Amino acid sequence: MTVEPAVSSFDHRKTAVRLKSELMAVREQIIIQAQIRMDAWRPAIVNDNFIDDAANLAHYLALRSYDLRHMQQALSSLGLSSLGRSEGRVLPAIDTVLASLARIAGTIDNSYPDPATVMNGRATLEQRKIEIFGRDPAGPATRIMVTLPTEAAFDPGLVNKLIANGADCARINCAHDNPTLWLSMIGHVRNEAKKLNRDVRIAMDLGGPKFRIDAVSTDEKTRLRKGDRFALTASFREKSDMIEATLSPATLLNYLLPASKVWINDGKIGAHVLSVSDNRAVLEVFHAREKGERLKPEKGINLPGAELDLPALTEQDITDLDIVAEHADIIGYSFVQTPEDVQRLAGEVIRRRAGKPMPALMLKIETPLAVRNLPHLIVHAGGRLPVAVMIARGDLAVEIGLERLSEVQEEILWLCEAARVPVVWATQVLDNMVKDGAPSRAETTDAAMGQRAECVMLNKGPYLAEATAFLDRVLRRMDRHQTKKSPHLGPLQSWQEEQAR
Numbered sequence: 001m002t003v004e005p006a007v008s009s010f011d012h013r014k015t016a017v018r019l020k021s022e023l024m025a026v027r028e029q030i031i032i033q034a035q036i037r038m039d040a041w042r043p044a045i046v047n048d049n050f051i052d053d054a055a056n057l058a059h060y061l062a063l064r065s066y067d068l069r070h071m072q073q074a075l076s077s078l079g080l081s082s083l084g085r086s087e088g089r090v091l092p093a094i095d096t097v098l099a100s101l102a103r104i105a106g107t108i109d110n111s112y113p114d115p116a117t118v119m120n121g122r123a124t125l126e127q128r129k130i131e132i133f134g135r136d137p138a139g140p141a142t143r144i145m146v147t148l149p150t151e152a153a154f155d156p157g158l159v160n161k162l163i164a165n166g167a168d169c170a171r172i173n174c175a176h177d178n179p180t181l182w183l184s185m186i187g188h189v190r191n192e193a194k195k196l197n198r199d200v201r202i203a204m205d206l207g208g209p210k211f212r213i214d215a216v217s218t219d220e221k222t223r224l225r226k227g228d229r230f231a232l233t234a235s236f237r238e239k240s241d242m243i244e245a246t247l248s249p250a251t252l253l254n255y256l257l258p259a260s261k262v263w264i265n266d267g268k269i270g271a272h273v274l275s276v277s278d279n280r281a282v283l284e285v286f287h288a289r290e291k292g293e294r295l296k297p298e299k300g301i302n303l304p305g306a307e308l309d310l311p312a313l314t315e316q317d318i319t320d321l322d323i324v325a326e327h328a329d330i331i332g333y334s335f336v337q338t339p340e341d342v343q344r345l346a347g348e349v350i351r352r353r354a355g356k357p358m359p360a361l362m363l364k365i366e367t368p369l370a371v372r373n374l375p376h377l378i379v380h381a382g383g384r385l386p387v388a389v390m391i392a393r394g395d396l397a398v399e400i401g402l403e404r405l406s407e408v409q410e411e412i413l414w415l416c417e418a419a420r421v422p423v424v425w426a427t428q429v430l431d432n433m434v435k436d437g438a439p440s441r442a443e444t445t446d447a448a449m450g451q452r453a454e455c456v457m458l459n460k461g462p463y464l465a466e467a468t469a470f471l472d473r474v475l476r477r478m479d480r481h482q483t484k485k486s487p488h489l490g491p492l493q494s495w496q497e498e499q500a501r
Contacts, residue, residue, distance in 0.1 A: 012078060016104035019074055023101070026066055027094050033065070034058035041376075044339070045383035053420045054379050056121060059090035060418035061375060078104060085486055087417040088121025122483075124420040129454040132330060132360045132388050132422055134168050134199035140475035141483070142451050145169040145203060145424060146468055149460040150177055153184035160192040161465045163200055166472030169330070169455065170200060175207035179323050186327050201329040203362065206317040206345075208334030209310050211301045213264065214248040223292025224269060224285050230295065232256065234279035242282070245295055255306040256281040265299040267398045302398040307369055312341040318348060325352040325359065332362045332390065337369045342380040349385065360386035362424065366395035371408060378419050389416050390457070393427035413452060417484060422454035430471060434461035439470065447471055451478035452485060 037058040045051055063086065072082060080100050086093035092113040102110040133143040146167040152159050159170070170189045172182050186202055193200035217236050222243060224230060230243040234250055247253060256262070260273050262283060270287030312335045324331055325348070333345055345361065353359070361381045365371060374389070381387040391412050397405045409425075416423045430447050433439035439447075447470075450456040456475070458467055 013105055015074055016078060016101045019071060019078075020098060020101040020105055020110075022071060023094060023098055026063070026068075027091070027098070030059055030062040030090070030094075033062035037061065041379045041383075044380045047383055047385075050379075050382045053124065053382065056088075056090055057375060057378065057415070057419040060087060060415070063090055063094075064414075087414050088125065088420070089118050090418065092118045121417075121420060125417060125422065125454070128386070128388075128420055129422045132201070132386055133455050134201045136168050136199065139166060139168065140451075140472060141479050142453060142475045143168040143455040144468060144471055144475070145171050145426075145455050145457040146464060147171045147173060147458060147460045148185050148189075149464070150181060152188060153177070153181040156188040156192055158465070159185075159188040160195070162468055163189075163192050163196050163198055165465050165469040167468050168198075168200060169203050171203040171205065171332070171457065173205050173207075174317075174320050174324065175205070175210065175334075179320070182323065183327070202327060203330035203332055204324045204328035205332030205362075205364070206320060206324065206334055207314070208312060208317065209314055210248060211252060211303075211308075212248050213295065213297050213299050213301060214246040214250075215297055216295055217244040221294070223294055225288055225290075225292040226285055228285045228292075229274070230271070230283055230285070232262070232281045232283065243295060247301065249310070251310070252301070252303065252308075253279055253281065255303055255308060260306065261304055263302040263304065263398045264295065265293065266394055267302070269293045269295065300395075302395065304399050304401075305368070310335075311344075312336045312338075313344050313348070321348055321352060325349050328359050330360045330362050330388065332364055334364050335366060336363050336377060337367055338373060339376045339380040342377055346381065346384045358385045360388055362388045362390050364390045364392045365412060366392045367399050371396075371400070371412070374412065374415060375419075378416070378421055382419065382421060388422045388424060388454075390424040390426050391453075393425075395427075397427075413484075424455040424457050425450035425453035426457035427459075429456055429458055430467045431459065431461075433467045433470060434458060434464050437463045437466065439467075444474065447474050448478050451475050451482070 034055065038055055041054055041058070045054055068083060072084065075082065075097065080097055083093065083097065095110070095113045096118060099110040099112040102108060129143065136143065144166050146162050146169070148170050162170070170185070172185055174182065182204070189200055189202060217240065224243070230245065231240065232247055232253065233244050234246065234253060236244050236246070256273050256276055258273050258276060262271050262273065263269070268288070269285060271283040271285045274282045274284055312333065331345070331349065336342060342361070349359065363377050363381060365374060370377065378387060378389070389412065391409050393405060393409065396408070400408060413423055428443070429450060430439050430443050432443060447456065456471060458464060458471065
C-alpha cells in the first residue's frame with residue numbers, strides 16, 4: 001500500500017506578506033514611541049557615548065510594549081530568527097527579519113543591514129563588561145565577584161587564594177568593618193593581583209539606609225510562631241503582654257498601616273499589621289517555621305508595597321565616599337530607587353573625582369519601585385558614569401514575592417542587554433557551599449543560570465575560596481553551550497558513546 005505525502009495548506013508566501021506588513025507597522029510605531037522617550041531622557045545624558053545605548057533601550061521598550069507571540073510562532077514556521085534575541089540591536093534585528101520576509105514573499109524591496117550593525121550591541125556590552133569588571137582572557141566569559149570577609153584585611157594568603165581560584169572582582173561591604181580594614185583589604189587585593197598577573201577590580205558597596213530591628217524587649221531564646229502577636233514600637237512599655245521591638249530608623253513606624261505586611265530576617269518571619277496607634281503597631285505572625293523564629297536585633301526588615309520616602313544616600317555614605325570614591329573601581333548603590341537618587345550619588349562622585357577616571361556605579365535593584373524605574377535609573381547613571389546593575393535577589397524576593405522573582409530577574413537581564421549594561425547575578429549563589437563546603441543540586445543549577453549575566457557574586461563564608469573555584473568550573477562548562485540566551489549549538493558530548501555502539 002502506497003501512502004501519498006500530506007499536502008500542506010500553509011502558504012509561505014502569503015504568510016510572509018502578512019508578517020512583513022504587520023512588522024513594518026510595528027517598526028514605524030517603535031520609532032515614534034522611542035523618540036518620545038529619547039526627548040525626555042536627553043537632558044540626563046551628559047556622556048554622548050551613551051546616546052546610542054539609550055536609543056536602543058528606548059526601541060526595546062517600545063518593541064516589548066506589543067504582544068508579539070503570534071508573530072513569533074509564524075516567523076518560526078518560516079525558519080526565521082526569533083525577534084526574542086533582538087535586545088542588543090533592535091532596529092537592525094527587525095530589518096534583518098523584514099529583508100528575509102521580503103525574499104520569501106517574492107520581493108526584494110528590503111535590503112539586509114550590515115551584519116556588523118546587528119552584532120555591535122553585543123560587542124559594546126562585552127567591552128563594557130571588560131571596562132567595569134576587568135579583563136580575564138584565560139577565564140570564563142562571566143566574571144566572578146567575591147565578598148571579602150574581615151579576615152582579608154589580615155590574611156593576604158586568603159586573598160591570593162581567592163584570586164588564584166578565579167575571583168575577578170573583590171567586593172567590600174561598607175556596612176561592615178571600618179575604613180582602616182577596607183584600605184588593608186584593598187592593598188592586599190592590589191598586591192596579590194599583581195603577583196598573579198590578574199586584572200582584579202575593587203567594588204565597594206555603600207551601606208545605605210539600614211532597615212532593621214533595633215532592640216527587642218525579651219531574650220533571644222524566645223521564638224515567634226504562626227498566630228503569635230508582637231509589637232513594633234517607638235519605645236518599650238513598662239508592662240506589656242507581648243514581645244516588643246524597636247526599629248531603625250524609627251520613622252519606619254510611619255509606614256505601617258493596618259493589613260500591611262512586614263517581613264523580618266530575609267523573610268523568615270512574615271506578619272501583618274493588626275492595628276496602629278501612638279507610635280505602636282501590633283502584628284500577627286502568618287509565616288514562620290513550625291519550631292518558630294527568633295526575633296533578634298540587627299535583623300533586616302522589609303515593608304513590601306510601601307514606597308519609603310527615605311534618602312538612598314545617608315550621611316554615613318557621604319562620609320565614606322571620601323575613601324570609596326578614591327579607591328573603588330565600582331561603587332555599589334544600595335536602596336537606589338529614583339533618578340534623583342542616582343543624580344545625587346553621581347554628583348558626589350564627580351565632585352570628588354574631578355579630572356580623574358570615573359568609577360562605575362552599580363545600581364542594586366532591591367525594591368518594586370527600583371524595578372519600575374529601572375530604565376530611568378540606567379539612563380541617568382549611564383548618561384554620566386559607567387554603569388552596571390545588580391539583581392539583589394534577597395531583598396527583591398522579599399519585596400516582590402518569590403513567585404515573581406524568576407520573571408523579574410529575566411526581564412532585568414533583557415532590559416540591561418538592550419541598554420548594553422552589564423548585570424551582576426547576586427544573593428545566595430552557592431550559599432550552602434560557601435557556608436558548609438558542599439553545594440546543593442538546586443544552587444548548582446542557579447549558578448549555571450548566572451552565566452547569562454556578566455558577573456556572578458558570591459557572599460562571604462568559610463568555604464569562599466572553594467566555592468570560587470567551583471563556580472569558575474561551572475561557568476566554563478556553560479560557556480561551551482551559550483552566550484546570554486543564544487545557544488551555540490555545538491556538538492553534545494554526553495551521548496557520543498551511543499554512536500560508537
